[in-house]
Structures are given as C-alpha cells and as structure tokens.
Amino acid sequence: MKKSLYLLLGFMTVLILAACGGENGTEETNTDGGTEETGNESGEASGEDVTLRIAWWGEQTRHDSTLEVIKMYEEQNPHVTIEPEYASWEDYWRKLAPQAAANELPDIIAMDLSYLSQYAQNGQLADLTPFLENEIDVSNISEDNVNAGRIDDNLFGFNLGVNAVGFQYNPQKLSEIGYDEIPEGWTWDDFQEMSQAAADAGMYFDNGFQADVFFNYYLRTNGARLYAEDGSGLGYEDDQLFVDFFSMTTEEVEKGATPTPDFLAQLAGPEDDPIIKGEGVGIFQWSNQFVGLEELSGLDFEIAPMPGPTMEEGLFLKPSMFFSVAENSEAKAEAAKFISFFVNNVEANKVILGDRGVPINSEVLEALKSEVSDSQAQVFEYIEWVENNSTPMGPADPAGAGEIIELLTSLSEQMAYGEITPEDAATHFRTQAESILGN
C-alpha cells in the first residue's frame, strides 16, 4: 500500500515536471545559446549556435519579404536560427506589452516612433551605440539618420528607412474636377477650393486626415508641434490652432469632399476605399504607403507635397520604423549584426524594396534605383525632394503618445459625427492630454 503511494507520488511529480518543462520547451534553445554567450560578452559568438527571435508588424507583402531576408541571412550565417513573430499593427502592440512585462521581449523588435520612448524609458531596450562601426556598419549612413533613434545619449532604435507625408493623387480624377495638376506651393485655401470642386462634381477629394499625423503637420507649419520638446505636455499654446484645423476637416465632411465617418466605418477593408476604387482624387498619407496604393488600386498616382503656407516648416523626414534590441536579449551582438545586414546588404534590400521607408544607406539607395518599380522610384524622388524642403523632426514622441493618439483620433471622430464642436474638443483634448503626459 505504502509502496504504491510513493510510486504514485513519484509518477505525479514527473508528470508535473514534464508539464512545466513543456511550457519552456520553445525557449530552451534560446537560453542555451544565450547563457554561454554572456560569458564571453559582446557576442564573440560567431560559430556558436544562436537563436534570435524577431518581431515586426505589417501586411502580407512585408511578411513575405522579411521572411525571405531572414532566409538569406540564415544561409549566410548557418549558426544563426531566426524565429519570426509577426502580426498586424494593433495586435503587434498588444502582444509586445505583456512580453515586455514578463521580460520576454524578442531579441529584435520593430519599433515605431510613437512607442520608442515608452519602451526606452522603462529600460526595455538596449543602447546600440557600442555596436556602431563594429557589428553595425554605418559607413554609408548619414549621422542624422542614425541619430533619429537616439533618446538623450542612447541609441534605442536603428532607423530602417525614411518617410514623409504628402498628397498622393490620381491625375485623371484631378483633371475631371477641372485641374491639370496640384499647383506648386499650394495652400489650404487652394485645398478647400479644389475639394469644393470635387464635391460639386460628386466626387470625394480625399478620405480624411489621420488626426495625429496631420494635426502635428499643421502645428509645425505654425511654429508649434504636437508634443512639447521635453515631452511633459502639449507643444502648442493656442487652442485656436486646434479649432482652425479641425473646423476645416469637419467642413470637408459637411460639404461632401470627404466621406462621412459612418461610411468609412462601414467599409470592409482598404480595397473598398473610394479613392482605391477610383471614385476620388487622392489620399493624404505617408510615402511608404504609395506603392501599396498603386498596387491595390491598379491606378496611376502622383505625389504632391502638403498644402502650405510654410510647408517646409511642417514637412519632415520621419524614420518610418526602427529595429530595437531588447535589453533582456542574451545575444545583443548577434541581433546587431542582423540589423546591419538588413540595412546595408544590397541583395537584402532588393527584396525589401523600400517597404520600410526609403533606405538610409546611400549605396543601397543607388543600387536600388535601377531595380525598383516606377512607383517606388516616384517615392525615392519625392523623398529626395523633401530632404531639401523640410525641417528636422525634433525629439521623439513622449511615453504615453499611444494614448494621446487614441484620444485625438476619438475626438476627431466625434467631431466628424458632429457630436462635439471643435471648440469643446480643443479644451477637452488639452485637459486630458496634459494629465496623460503629466504623470
């Protein structure tokens, strides 16, 4: 009797241990490679087997190209195994937060400007400065472009390419509303006039403004910005700027030049968008979305700069995304090497084809010019033009930017539905935003 009891007890212990072990099974390879490595510091690990986890957000085309680059890297570096984890933009951040809390972040993390501070301030990201010129080759990259991922003195994200906003329009539709081209140095007055013409022709002029991006642009043209330089509050004093901008966008909806919000909510996916279906003139969006726009619609588009006045003050080159290395990574040097490959390798970039923004490596950019499609070439051209017609971006977004963006988006939605006046929204935004950024 007693014997069988012990036997059962022993059996159960084994079962429980097996169950616990199973949960860690996937990570074991990871820690194996890692623990040995911490012994000989910044990754003299070439030769030893390493497993890197890498995470990014995006759509199918990006997943495909990134997976291909990973395969190339693994072939050239047989000791490295890379485990990809990818998701859509929303799901990506929901997945990353609990991983951060559990100190389980992937070794290489795609980072966005609006989250960089949040993760950096909380000590989740590694400073990449020591890897520059060693594991990460920066010989063909301008200092400005490297420093875009710097917060204080630490390089928390490595820039993968640059972006700029613009008006991506369908010239055929533009001529249908009676204009041959977007006039050089066009202003918001021109914009309102042209959108009226579109509305009169029973056509949409655009599909609205992503609130945080374009309000920030508008503020910059007026010598302010969305966030204060030190991130402790809002970067503009005069609420009239808020009222002016959002009165204008609300008016666009009222006059029928921009689809109503309930119409937009009803769309099943981007392929149903009126602009994509050729029922409108253009879209205000980031330059790296241009290629997708042309592909999805099968139409030809052109890129024009934003409406002014003082457009140069508002326009800036934005690092479209970063690769960061997690502080909890045990193979930081190996991670850095992969980033260097991703940014500098010409063959790899022939696969990526500027999907993460226009390459910052001048050699890669030259090599790509002959490779890329016409639409990508247009993007390169536009970015080159912006380089000479813009102002520096300024400090990265503060921690809490994600919440501010949600607040502003929700308010702009309420304004478009006519639930709240721009005046009330301005006051509300200020109180709420200051309290989010204040603590």
Next chain:
Amino acid sequence: MLQSHMKQNLWGYLFIGPFIIGFLAFTIIPIISSLYFSFTSYDLFSPPRWIGLDNFTQMFTEDPRYLHSLKITFIYVFAGVPLRLAFALIVAMLLNTASRAVGLYRTMYYLPSLIGGSVAVAIMWRQIFGDDGIVNLALGFIGIDAVRWFGDPTAALWMLIFLSVWQFGSSMLIFLAGLKSIPQSYYEAASVDGASFFQKFFNITLPMLSPVILFNAIMQTIGAFMTFVPAFIISKGTGGPLDGTLLYSLYLFKQGFEFFHMGYASAMAWIMLIIIAILTSIIFFTSRFWVHYESEGGR
C-alpha cells in the same frame, strides 16, 4: 485508526493535487495580485506604486468613457440575455418534437456557439450587415431605409446583441435536457382536459422548466457581462464607432494592454466582480417567487 484515516485523506489530496496546484497558480494568486494592483498605479514596466482608492474614484468621477462603457454593457446584458434565452427555448422546443434527424439539427444549432468568436464570423458579419448585405436588403424589401450597422453606434451595439442571440447553443442544449425530463403524462392529462398549446406551455412547461431557466439566466448573465471577443473582432479592437461597442471587458483590455494602466484595469475587474455578484444575488433572491422545485412539493 487515526493514522489510516489520515492516509485515506492523503490519497484524496494526492488525486486532487494537480487541480489544487493549477488553481493556486493560475487562479488564486492572480486574483490576489489583481486585488493588490487595483490599489496601485502600475504600468507593467516599472514597479507598482500604492495610490489607495484613487483608481476607484477616478472611474466614477473623472472617466466618462468608463461610465459610458458600463451603460452599454448593461444594455447589452439586459437586452441580449432575455432574447437569447427566449430564442434558445423556442429552438429547444422545436427540437424536442421528436424527429429522425434531431441529432443533426442539435449539432447544427450548436455550431454558432463554437465558432462565434472566430475571425471568419466577423468577416461574415461584415457581409451580412454591409451596405448591400442581406440585412439591409431585407430591410429595403419591407420599406425601411438601409442602416449603417458599422457606422452608427446604436446599430453597432444591436448587431452585437444579435450576434449573442445567434450563439444560443449551450442554453438550448440545457433547455432540451430540461424539456426531456418533464413527464409526458402531464401533457397527456392536460390534453385530456382540453388544454390548448399555450395553456400547456404556461402551466406545465414553464413551471417545470423554471429551475433550468434560473440556471441559464445566471450563467448567461455572468457570461454576457464578460463578453469580449465579439466586440473586439467586430470593431477591430477599437470599440467604435464612437465607443458604441466599447463593452466593459474591451475597455478593461484597452486600459490594461493599450494604455498600460494595469492598476486601473485591475480595479475595473474588481468592480465588474462586485456588479456580477450583486446581479446574481438579485436573480437568486427573486427566484423564490418564480422557480418551482418538484422535490419541494411544487414550491
């Protein structure tokens, strides 16, 4: 003697051991930590900071979005649960009329409950409730203007309620079992006395079924209050339009995992627990007026 008694107990503990360990690790400890976090400001990254009752006061005084989400959750529960139960009962009664393919029907009607939370359903729902979807076609047929189901906050909430009614499977199975346990002789006796269908329904079926109804009502109310997945996938995680589908759990999730206010989210979870406890006790309290137990002499 005592020793053998203890040994007996030891065997018992041994067998429930795996459950106890799992229960402690995955239920009790998280519950206690969440109680602690609800009194703190905790952003997942840095250590929690004790702030007393601030989270709770903020909820009811400074957070209109919270009150809004509470309101629509109540609408969702009080409209959705009765509709769902009524629908489940109707289908169960149809299936109870013995038919040869009853097993097949039972499975078919249960299916929505299994796949209700999947992305495929969200896509299907987009088609059904789209501008040219079948619902708007049907509305147009009877002369009602098309509704922007995904664009109008009230319509979007009702769409969620329809989705929940559609997932009536588990209640239906329980009702079906309850119906089968009502002795056929009661109905026969009633028929002999010349009772109509409705008389039989209200005087035999409902009273005999009332314990099952009570059970279903409680389980469905609790479940409905915690609804998350449909709201999440229908609104693509935003709770929109205009927060029209921002159910309690979805807002809790947003606070926790999008804004990193884990302390606030924990406090919300505890308020939800209290609300569910109160609702459940109210249902229990009223049950003595409408639930009949045969074993207690029809009381």
